[in-house]
Amino acid sequence: MALxxxxxxxxxxxxxxxxxxxxxxxxxxxxxxxxLPDLSYDFGALEPAISGEIMRLHHQKHHATYVANYNxxxxxxxxxxxxxxxxxxxQLQGAIKFNGGGHVNHSIxxxxxxxxxxxxxxxxxxxxxxxxxxxxxSFEALVKKMNAEGAALQGSGWVWLxxxxxxxxxSVETTANQDPLVTKGASLVPLLGIDVWEHAYYLQYKNVxxxxxxxxxxxxxxxxxxxxxDNTLA
Amino acid sequence: xxxxxxHLRLLPSPPAGVKLQQRRLxxxxxxxxxxxxxxxxxxxxxxxxxxxxKLDALEPYMSRRTVELHWGKHxxxxxxxxxxxxxxxxxxxxxxxxxxxxxxxxxxxxxxxxNAAQVWNHHxxxxxxxxxxxxxxxxxxxxxxxxxFGSFTNFREEFIRSALQLLGSGWVWLxxxxxxxxxxxxxxRNAISPLAFGDIPIISLDLWEHAYYLDYKDDxLTYxxxxxxxxxxxxxxxxxxxxxxxxxxxxxPNIPVA
Numbered sequence: 001m002a003l004x005x006x007x008x009x010x011x012x013x014x015x016x017x018x019x020x021x022x023x024x025x026x027x028x029x030x031x032x033x034x035x036l037p038d039l040s041y042d043f044g045a046l047e048p049a050i051s052g053e054i055m056r057l058h059h060q061k062h063h064a065t066y067v068a069n070y071n072x073x074x075x076x077x078x079x080x081x082x083x084x085x086x087x088x089x090x091q092l093q094g095a096i097k098f099n100g101g102g103h104v105n106h107s108i109x110x111x112x113x114x115x116x117x118x119x120x121x122x123x124x125x126x127x128x129x130x131x132x133x134x135x136x137x138s139f140e141a142l143v144k145k146m147n148a149e150g151a152a153l154q155g156s157g158w159v160w161l162x163x164x165x166x167x168x169x170x171s172v173e174t175t176a177n178q179d180p181l182v183t184k185g186a187s188l189v190p191l192l193g194i195d196v197w198e199h200a201y202y203l204q205y206k207n208v209x210x211x212x213x214x215x216x217x218x219x220x221x222x223x224x225x226x227x228x229x230d231n232t233l234a
Numbered sequence: 235x236x237x238x239x240x241h242l243r244l245l246p247s248p249p250a251g252v253k254l255q256q257r258r259l260x261x262x263x264x265x266x267x268x269x270x271x272x273x274x275x276x277x278x279x280x281x282x283x284x285x286x287x288k289l290d291a292l293e294p295y296m297s298r299r300t301v302e303l304h305w306g307k308h309x310x311x312x313x314x315x316x317x318x319x320x321x322x323x324x325x326x327x328x329x330x331x332x333x334x335x336x337x338x339x340x341x342x343x344x345x346x347x348x349n350a351a352q353v354w355n356h357h358x359x360x361x362x363x364x365x366x367x368x369x370x371x372x373x374x375x376x377x378x379x380x381x382x383f384g385s386f387t388n389f390r391e392e393f394i395r396s397a398l399q400l401l402g403s404g405w406v407w408l409x410x411x412x413x414x415x416x417x418x419x420x421x422x423r424n425a426i427s428p429l430a431f432g433d434i435p436i437i438s439l440d441l442w443e444h445a446y447y448l449d450y451k452d453d454x455l456t457y458x459x460x461x462x463x464x465x466x467x468x469x470x471x472x473x474x475x476x477x478x479x480x481x482x483x484x485x486x487p488n489i490p491v492a
Contacts, residue, residue, distance in 0.1 A: 061452040098401040154348055155403035155424035156443070177402035198403075198443035199452065207307040207444065 031078045033071040036064050037107050045115040049215045051204045062199055066102030073099055101178035105158055108193050114221035124222040128229040135170040145172050147213045150196045161192040165232050189232050191225040279317040280330065280353060282310050285360035292365060295460040300448050308444055309356040316349035330354050331429060338430035351425040355405060359438045364467035371468040375475055378484060382417040390462055392419045397458045400441050408437040410478045434478045436471055
């Protein structure tokens with residue numbers, strides 16, 4: 001178990017998704033499963049913007065469940081592929097999209113957040129800062145747009161700041177449930193994703209989603225978004 | 235017939251820029267006898283209905299705090315939102331059920347759909363529960379469930395399984411399928427109501443996280459199980475089934491001999 005944790009942490013620092021081959025944990029199968037990534041800050045470090053209890057449940061329960069169910073679906077998929085069972089392969093797509101999407105989205109989300117003491121909430125500088133001014137008019141206009149689209153999203157989902165790497169243009173996108181940004185376009189790269197599922201804010205903000213949205217900017221990690229922007233266009 | 239013809243004559247001719255779809259909708263509404271504020275001095279909006287029990291009556295399975303927020307804020311806000319839209323909507327004057335069917339627009343929902351359906355869904359949900367509910371239904375309801383699901387246990391398991399299979403916000407329902415003339419369990423996304431498909435809802439359980447998060451956190455299974463075992467109102471189900479049977483004959487058609 002200790003070896004497993006060690007191995008997963010090592011791979012994690014390499015890959016965003018925290019992927020690790022099952023073979024390393026002793027299985028003969030070729031499926032590469034994923035692990036729950038560690039947070040680079042304490043659960044309570046984002047208070048008062050996001051409570052420690054929300055962060056703990058969100059990471060330890062919700063994200064952990066997506067990871068477990070995604071891995072389960074992957075192994076079922078592997079078995080179905082080996083057997084050549086096309087109808088089982090197709091039937092698993094829903095679970096893979098939902099749980100795989102949940103894992104991808106939350107892995108990005110944790111990196112999008114940062115305690116204020118470590119620079120969370122500091123507006124973007126550099127190329128991303130200029131691009132935001134150019135594509136949205138101003139930083140404030142972008143925040144307003146993301147807040148409005150996040151508040152208007154019906155049901156569960158995500159609101160994204162996306163970079164179209166082909167058109168080299170920023171846009172605000174929303175996705176339903178756990179659909180990852182890539183479902184909106186193959187060239188879209190997520191710079192920031194805000195989880196607007198009720199589990200992301202309900203214990204603290206109850207029905208007032210707009211308050212959650214306006215407070216989350218205080219712990220936004222623009223440094224990360226700027227790095228993704230630079231690396232994508234480099 | 236004469237009245238609709240009169241309405242149509244009184245209609246100003248639509249401006250050239252009005253989209254065809256809007257024009258069609260408007261004339262359909264008039265044909266079906268929908269009211270317009272233009273012809274009425276009385277304006278009528280929807281009110282927030284009260285759950286048929288005290289707000290703490292469902293404890294410990296659903297806390298007072300949850301009901302206060304869920305009814306007093308979420309349900310309330312859907313009512314307010316709908317009324318605000320109806321002030322300028324061509325869909326003003328419908329009964330709520332007709333409004334939901336019309337605004338569903340064959341799967342391309344109009345802006346009013348979300349609020350209208352959620353007003354109805356929540357009202358229906360509160361009445362789907364009662365203090366000291368749960369347990370077994372009786373008489374004809376139990377017989378119908380056994381007929382359509384094999385056993386009550388099968389029905390209970392299918393309801394719970396269907397709830398857990400929903401990916402995202404939505405509802406799980408027991409409905410009476412009009413064409414198949416049988417009970418069935420379905421889940422729907424976000425605000426979607428089986429009314430829109432012509433089925434007759436018998437029970438609904440809200441699976442939006444706001445319905446259970448304060449009491450159960452991520453443990454949706456316990457929430458759904460407690461609903462089934464302690465909250466579901468079989469009295470309401472009996473009444474709804476009686477009403478539904480006036481639209482759907484659950485027995486073999488009995489053709490009278492001359």
